[in-house]
Amino acid sequence: MAQSTWNVALLQMDIAIGEPERNYSKLESLLQQAVSEEGKPDVIVIPEMWNTGYALDRIHELADPAGERTKTLLSAFSREHGVNIVGGSIAEKREGGIYNTTYIFDREGNEAGSYSKIHLFRLMDEEKYLQAGESVGQLELDGVSAGSMICYDIRFPELSRKLALEGVQVLFVPAEWPNPRLHHWRTLLQARAIENQMFVISCNRVGISGTTEFFGHSMVIDPWGEVLAEGDGSEQIIRATIDLGLVDEVRKRIPIFEDRRPGLYS
Numbered sequence: 001m002a003q004s005t006w007n008v009a010l011l012q013m014d015i016a017i018g019e020p021e022r023n024y025s026k027l028e029s030l031l032q033q034a035v036s037e038e039g040k041p042d043v044i045v046i047p048e049m050w051n052t053g054y055a056l057d058r059i060h061e062l063a064d065p066a067g068e069r070t071k072t073l074l075s076a077f078s079r080e081h082g083v084n085i086v087g088g089s090i091a092e093k094r095e096g097g098i099y100n101t102t103y104i105f106d107r108e109g110n111e112a113g114s115y116s117k118i119h120l121f122r123l124m125d126e127e128k129y130l131q132a133g134e135s136v137g138q139l140e141l142d143g144v145s146a147g148s149m150i151c152y153d154i155r156f157p158e159l160s161r162k163l164a165l166e167g168v169q170v171l172f173v174p175a176e177w178p179n180p181r182l183h184h185w186r187t188l189l190q191a192r193a194i195e196n197q198m199f200v201i202s203c204n205r206v207g208i209s210g211t212t213e214f215f216g217h218s219m220v221i222d223p224w225g226e227v228l229a230e231g232d233g234s235e236q237i238i239r240a241t242i243d244l245g246l247v248d249e250v251r252k253r254i255p256i257f258e259d260r261r262p263g264l265y266s
């Protein structure tokens with residue numbers, strides 16, 4: 001039977017640009033903190049590109065080959081602590097180039113899914129250095145259907161709608177979303193939750209890289225659009241408990257999936 005509630009913990013961390021060693025060690029200490037304080041989480045979420053930050057001009061040298069280092073760390077931690085981990089995303093080196101990839105592990109330490117960002121963000125030159133993923137991110141954790149997107153992806157409502165139509169109830173969004181677009185971040189995340197009647201759980205980074213400032217404000221939003229938890233601009237762990245039964249309740253209250261007219265607009 002699918003889990004009925006989840007305690008989630010968002011590791012809203014600073015990221016040292018171009019310094020994987022510092023980032024792996026920061027992540028390990030935050031993971032320990034997440035399981036040793038305030039009750040055990042069911043799901044831990046990490047920000048986007050946490051291993052390297054946007055050190056794109058050195059990304060070939062810094063990216064994790066086949067994600068092996070990251071997978072070994074996350075798999076061992078999730079198994080040892082019986083916790084699901086949505087592993088933010090990392091710069092991952094494959095034969096075809098560098099991808100911005102999320103790895104997701106279940107409580108037994110098995111890889112439950114992976115997703116490589118399909119919309120590359122030109123404002124940060126991603127398309128010049130990275131390869132785009134070619135498939136959408138859908139997986140099951142504790143019997144719950146979940147979707148995986150990354151940052152800029154939330155500007156494409158077609159993607160979250162596709163996932164919702166495939167049964168997704170919880171959407172995870174690791175990000176490195178910078179100033180001055182806090183208004184877009186909060187509005188788009190809430191819109192994705194309301195229009196698809198799903199939980200949206202986002203984890204953004206904090207800190208400054210060069211001239212770019214990242215504002216945090218990681219959010220847990222329920223299917224009615226209520227913000228259950230939101231970070232400020234500091235490095236912190238944000239926690240919330242979500243009642244997964246709310247997805248069906250909201251979908252029954254306003255049955256948008258029955259009322260759609262896809263013949264007219266898809």
Ligand SMILES: O=C(O)CCC(=O)C(=O)O
Binds near residue numbers: 121124152153178181
């Ligand atoms: O869409 C935006 O405004 C920010 C997106 C972004 O920073 C990213 O995808 O890395």
